[in-house]
Amino acid sequence: MAIEGTTEKREPRIRLGMVGGGSGAFIGAVHRIAARIDDHYELVAGALSSTPEKARQSGAELGLAPDRTYDDFRSMAIREAKLKNGIEAVAIVTPNHMHYPAAKEFLRRGIHVICDKPLTSNLADAKKLLKIAEESDALFVLTHNYTGYPMVRHAREMIRNGDLGEIRLVQAEYPQDWLTEAVEKTGAKQAVWRTDPKQSGAGGSTGDIGTHAYNLACFVSGLELEELSADVHTFVEGRQLDDNAHVMLRFKGGAKGMLWCSQVAPGNENGLKLRVYGTKGGIEWVQADPNYLWYTPFGKPKQLITRNGAGANAAAGRVSRIPSGHPEGYLEGFATIYSEAARAIHARRKGLPVDPAVIYPTVADGVKGVAFVEACVASSRRNSAWVKV
């Protein structure tokens, strides 16, 4: 159990900027809390909205200094890069289509980027960003936050250790219900941009939550997808992007699987669930109850592994904060991404290699995610033909 502040020697806080995340945003506030939880960051600058007026007001509300509240991300990148104590890292929390142009500005100036998913709104941008990130000295961290949950780490480590044997099946799903009706027509901000192809890209549910499920499936199983067959659909009349997708998966090496994502399944809030089955055992994990991992060694009783409980491994304990039975949640999992990024940044500061135990989703993972979305759409257009990814 790594309680922050007691077992790790504290490094000076990382100076953080933020792009997006002004008043009324959802994920910006999440990033800010995540950055605070383990106390590795200090938010000192922001271009919090594409509307200058709102950007300034939001900066004031967050207590940012007026001269570090910017009207747009480009001026922030330019000026902060020149400041003696300018930002070392930036969180990008805008709609998808702005990830690429914003990330580019900071990476090119050596400022680390912590970016929300999906990586970009199209594969071309994603590949360009990959190249830019590879050429930059700065780190690129993608907030596939579910990979920060301790029991997800536990599951991944089990599979790496061979506890499940050879993996045969990966069943992933992420149903929601909040787009069951055409709420985007009511002007609800979160719905409007997520159903707008200009801001989101080619995928609706596939981009917003399908990429999470896909990333989690690969992260935990250690497998790489070879091809997929998808039936992507929009149920709500007039909606411009998909709100449901059924996808069959074939992984390299012979494992198979399914992925279902939906935003029109009443009774599901954020029903992300992953099941992996191998020759020696199976596991099941549900995001809404993240402190539990169900593990069945074939031929033995099912076990309930709990975060920091008896049976939890070091990979889980490393990213836990409190004892078992006291639940950690979504914000803590998100904070772990920030803290892993901080550990990598600290190592960079000192010119040291990053501890191999440190794990975070990368730009390459992001490219895979965007490729997944586009492959789903392509397969579906070809009446579910198998498409290589």
Next chain:
Amino acid sequence: MAIEGTTEKREPRIRLGMVGGGSGAFIGAVHRIAARIDDHYELVAGALSSTPEKARQSGAELGLAPDRTYDDFRSMAIREAKLKNGIEAVAIVTPNHMHYPAAKEFLRRGIHVICDKPLTSNLADAKKLLKIAEESDALFVLTHNYTGYPMVRHAREMIRNGDLGEIRLVQAEYPQDWLTEAVEKTGAKQAVWRTDPKQSGAGGSTGDIGTHAYNLACFVSGLELEELSADVHTFVEGRQLDDNAHVMLRFKGGAKGMLWCSQVAPGNENGLKLRVYGTKGGIEWVQADPNYLWYTPFGKPKQLITRNGAGANAAAGRVSRIPSGHPEGYLEGFATIYSEAARAIHARRKGLPVDPAVIYPTVADGVKGVAFVEACVASSRRNSAWVKV
């Protein structure tokens, strides 16, 4: 709450014969218990094994009269049809390939048939049997027993009433783990015939459990399948039939869905689960916890409807035996199929129409099930092309 024996006027017991189900069989004993629970039947004759010696020994063990213990089903059909108090109905509980020849003999002689699923081992037989059944005065009842669970009845009735609105999504799955290893090579009887194409037909997991999931999906949703795209696979080396199938579904009218069946998913005993989502709400039902139905009216809290509890409807209450909170199980659900059949047979005896509330799976449902299996196999051979059913 319809407690048998107290609220229904009792009819004389139906004289029942059985084909298959001798020593060592699994499903034969289940049928016998199911026939006894509500006391509508009396087992009086049997051709309990294809091995005459074993047939006689099994008959003796069950207390059948020696002259009504037959060496083969054909002699049973011939003789019982002539007896004054010969059997009125027969339960066929053999491996799949014997369903057709056995059922034919009894139907042609006007003896009602209660037959285990899948209907037959191939579609040609299924269609012939359909014709024979249509031409017979006798009833044909297929034991898709999961349709007998009260909360399944409840769910079906809700959807018929429009409580879920227009149905958009049907997610069905039936994972098991008992064939994770090649147990058929150890001679385990249940595994041997289920993995033998001569006895089972073209489908392994698809026939054995996929048909159950498919039947349940249609029974509850009221939808008819239009086409499917399947990726059927055999994971265990040397196994002759599939042990896993991923299937995408398109229903008439526009609903979509997925079906996953597997016999190699460690940690799953009989994990049949059905979820149906419509424009107004969603439901979820799990066979292992059958007394519960989760129902979410869109925009309201999830409700836990319990068998015979507050909120359970008449369709569920009609087939319940005991108060809520005292669980009914698999055998009671199976018994309901037998009791529904009995109600239909009683009506036939009297020349009355069958109460429309009486529901049981028919030979037509069975044809659909076999067509489903063959469509899965055909689609998979064509690299998951969509196949009409």
Next chain:
Amino acid sequence: MAIEGTTEKREPRIRLGMVGGGSGAFIGAVHRIAARIDDHYELVAGALSSTPEKARQSGAELGLAPDRTYDDFRSMAIREAKLKNGIEAVAIVTPNHMHYPAAKEFLRRGIHVICDKPLTSNLADAKKLLKIAEESDALFVLTHNYTGYPMVRHAREMIRNGDLGEIRLVQAEYPQDWLTEAVEKTGAKQAVWRTDPKQSGAGGSTGDIGTHAYNLACFVSGLELEELSADVHTFVEGRQLDDNAHVMLRFKGGAKGMLWCSQVAPGNENGLKLRVYGTKGGIEWVQADPNYLWYTPFGKPKQLITRNGAGANAAAGRVSRIPSGHPEGYLEGFATIYSEAARAIHARRKGLPVDPAVIYPTVADGVKGVAFVEACVASSRRNSAWVKV
């Protein structure tokens, strides 16, 4: 897995009579189904109601011969004892106050008694009945049916094997909600007699469900109660018997525990739950989900033991009928009591000793149950003073 009819050599059915259980009764029908499930009994006689007219009508409905449908239990006992093929056993399913006079008549005539709980409506009767039963050649079986659940058997066997170490704590509860309002005033039959001290005795919830929880606690833990401290209460105005009881328990040997029973706890149908903790581990079992037993070996992950699943022991398998993952329920657990009784009766028939694996609640258990009720009432009257039992 002991599937009835296939693995046990079948004995001729036991001729069974029934006292009580006519039209409108609840538990009578349960007993009849329970007696049929494993096919060890044939119901041939009955005194099904204290109202002769209703007794005859109920007998006719159940298909009993008119000459074996009796107006009262005494004439049934007298005549059946003389018949060549008279009943061998009788099920007594009346309100509590009739258990003693009815049981006496049959035991004295060597007819085995299967009697609903609690044993009697007062401790004096209970003790007299104990003496009569001890002097009789006939068996006395009390239907504390929850002891028939396979996972209850599993738990008991674990504790006998020392898997939990020395037992320290026994936490039992049985909340219901059906008497939250004064339904007895609406004439509801089940409520009327259960709240009537003349028919039920001194205990309301304590007698009806507290005795079940107490019996289960002792059955599983293997402990004997030494003394109790109770706060028994009637919440519903005008009700004559208790509808809630809080009880602290001290067992011989030093273990402690609590028992809560209630009929006024909205949201609880039949919430019987037992938890036992020892120096080496703990278990938890919930009646509404009876196929599961939670077991935690101290310092290791919690395990989910399932009926007939991996890890289920022989004591559970012996009384299971179907494979794991296919739930058995209340009626099967009840049937196990009947089948255990049948095995004992079969042994008696042959003059053989009863297989020590056969377990059923006895008249002595019944005496303890009535003593428990009276001790609760006595303690409560003395402001919860500790009372020896």
Next chain:
Amino acid sequence: MAIEGTTEKREPRIRLGMVGGGSGAFIGAVHRIAARIDDHYELVAGALSSTPEKARQSGAELGLAPDRTYDDFRSMAIREAKLKNGIEAVAIVTPNHMHYPAAKEFLRRGIHVICDKPLTSNLADAKKLLKIAEESDALFVLTHNYTGYPMVRHAREMIRNGDLGEIRLVQAEYPQDWLTEAVEKTGAKQAVWRTDPKQSGAGGSTGDIGTHAYNLACFVSGLELEELSADVHTFVEGRQLDDNAHVMLRFKGGAKGMLWCSQVAPGNENGLKLRVYGTKGGIEWVQADPNYLWYTPFGKPKQLITRNGAGANAAAGRVSRIPSGHPEGYLEGFATIYSEAARAIHARRKGLPVDPAVIYPTVADGVKGVAFVEACVASSRRNSAWVKV
């Protein structure tokens, strides 16, 4: 949904000191994270250990300025009270016996106190502290952190609104298993002081977790305890304080209940659970799964109310940070106590009344908690006699 930083106008951070919570401590780190989550505090001073050397080292690790790292709480109180920008509030996170002397120093100097529970190690100290707090201008906030969980707030509000009718029953429990063996003998710091009467006071499990369960029961139900009857016990040989307690409760107005706390119940991590039943309905809440509240309106299906989900009320939404389906946990609940305190402190700063919606446990709640512990011990010494509290 009150996402911090977006919907509330931000006030300047409150300058916070800490007493206790140095290296190796558990709850200190929890308090620090809780203080950071909603960004209302800045930790600027500390007397982090009673060992000066460790106090200094811990301060350095946390990045405190050396001149604000104190060797003892008294010097911190004296100096900080004089500093222009001295601390405005202090978190006291020592073992119980130090709460009183430390709190006194700060309250007397007008510094707000946020103190861990139980209030003090004995009732005499508790009463003195109550008086001091009443005479102080500073606030006293007790971190009964479970009252910060949104669904606990929801439940409390429901009961205040009369949704459950008149409350009849309150069933509280808090089982753990970490003291099943004598770990205090291995030197485990958390176990050593918790089983030491000099540091903990008269109660072991009763003080450490029983007070939490008791506080929660009163907080949610709105009831006040009148008297209790307890059977308090130490199961582990050589342990100096109780590790298990069974308590019967009688509330003013006629409601009854039970409370069980245990540290020797294997399989329970932090199994705090509360059930409340009234004439119109019942609720159930479990700390390990805190985002759910089970609510049954009598005679209707059970509902699952989720944090920020459909059906969650304003009292819950007010203290939620993220959408439903994304779980919040223990640290967020704890953070809510800190944020409620911050809102009250902000009001004080401005001379405004505190918003009545702001809720936090007070010194008076703390006195009740200590009185509860002492009453349990007193009752148990008198063989469970009812004792007024």
